[in-house]
Amino acid sequence: MLRQLIQSFQKPHFSSYKRGLNDIPSLSEFMKQQVPIINNTNKGPKFFIETYGCQMNTNDSQIVQSILSNEGYSNTNDISEADIIFLNTCSIRANAEKKVFQRMSELKSQNKVLGILGCMAERLKEQLFTQGANIIVGPDSYKSLPTLLDSFQLNRDKQIDTNLSQTETYDDILPINPTDSITTYVSIMRGCNNMCSFCVVPFTRGRERSRNPESILQEIDVLTQKGVKEVTLLGQNVNSYFFQDEKIQSQHENSAGFKELYKLRYGNGLRFDQLLNEIAVRFPKTRIRFTSPHPKNFPKKVLEVIAKHPNICKNIHIPIQSGSNDILQKMRRNYTRRAIEDLCKDIRNQIPNVTLSTDVIVGFCDETEQDFEQTLSLLELIQFENAFMFAYSMREKTHAQRNFQDNVPESVKQNRLERLIELQHKIMNQKNSLEVGKKHIVLVEQLGNRPNQLRGRTDTNKTVVFENEKNIYSTGDFVEVQIISSGLKTLSGRPLNKCQINFN
DSSP: OHHHHHTTSSSOBOOSSOOOGGGOOOHHHHTTOSSBOOOOOTTOOEEEEEEOSSHHHHHHHHHHHHHHHHTTOEEOSOGGGOSEEEEEEOOSSHHHHHHHHHHHHHHGGGOOEEEEEEHHHHHHGGGGGGGTOSEEEOTTOGGGHHHHHHHHHHHOOOEEEOOOOSSOOOTTOOOOOOTTOSEEEEEOEEOOOOOOTTOOHHHHHOSOEEOOHHHHHHHHHHHHHTTOOEEEEEOTTGGGOEEEOTTSOOOOOOOTTOOOSSOOOOSSEEEHHHHHHHHHHHOTTSEEEEEOOOGGGOOHHHHHHHHHOTTBOSEEEOOOBOSOHHHHHHTTOOOOHHHHHHHHHHHHHHSTTOEEEEEEEESOTTOOHHHHHHHHHHHHHHOOSEEEEEEOOOOTTSHHHHHOOOOSOHHHHHHHHHHHHHHHHHHHHHHHHTTTTOEEEEEEEEEOSSTTEEEEEOTTOOEEEEEOTTOOOOTTOEEEEEEEEEOSSEEEEEEEEEOOSSOO
């Protein structure tokens, strides 16, 4: 390929503008171009990835790194060394895209090849060329990156591949994790069928498809052998995992009181509870988390698996979005406030000491003050340990954009968001104060902010810091810690001893 040929010369260059096939220069002309792309190193062209958004994007960036490294490219953590800069992007809210546009503007002066990956690539497509992008690749097309890069170097044509797939799960790609990782992500499914009226994800990530379970287990095996102590299973709708296999008897079930918008998971095959159980059994010394789930996919059998295994973390995310039945219906969430109340009650009854977190959107189309107050009252009732709270941002192509008006003034949205945050912070302070005196097993993940301080998380997903005065403990250790004080987001503790993954 031309990439290998170029690397044999001392000062390779190429231009970043489009040229016709009949206007390709000779090699000597090519060498006179003023925009550098390829460093003359034995390790091949260097690329840098900057990641925005969710954990799935973090995992996707690791997949991209693996794909390009296998083709002779070299990853760098120093953007100044890079020949190619990739921005792996998020479209969930307008502010997320605004950050990327600002970054693209900053990078124009660097005269480097700029690739836009992820959800913005899928949503905006060719529009990103006008902002300085040279290569645009959607979430299902990362395997085409080496070919696109070669084509761009050969023809100077801007390259794009944003085809969505109904089968791609990258189950044949082993993501590249940092060598010192204690915790990491493993993708088990991609896409979303829920079509909530506010959400752009089905349009940027495509339909649901689940990864071969054997490839999931093989990846976790490799990670644990490298020293990883905690794995978070990923998916846009992670607990709807379903890998069709006629040899595996199973039956689709929803949480009580919840409905499906699209019923595409019937038949035999491996379901989320079965996969979760298999992982917990095979890797008993590894902590297991999962995100992001949908409330409708927590039938009793899933809760039983979580309660049964001590290495499955006792923290469950229940994204309620709103406490108003009218707004939930407009959002096409297919459940009621009462269903959420009952589900949270069931979870706490079946899983002792479990903690719950949530997502909430304020200012959705036609939301009244009464609707908002119902959201406040639901948070008061359920007492979530954590919440991710946002003002509504209308996205193109969504059901809401086609059918509703974004008619709640921004000032009202912000006022409601501030009131929501104030309430949730009050709840978090109260809940955390109840932890004082309790003992938790903390997985040490990193150094703390102060000398001789370590930081980690409990299996209930609470952050704990403690002093390591005699340097007895290190990252990767499970440590029994007694909580001595609490704050809004962090608990302070006194280390007692090293231990196993659970108290038993």
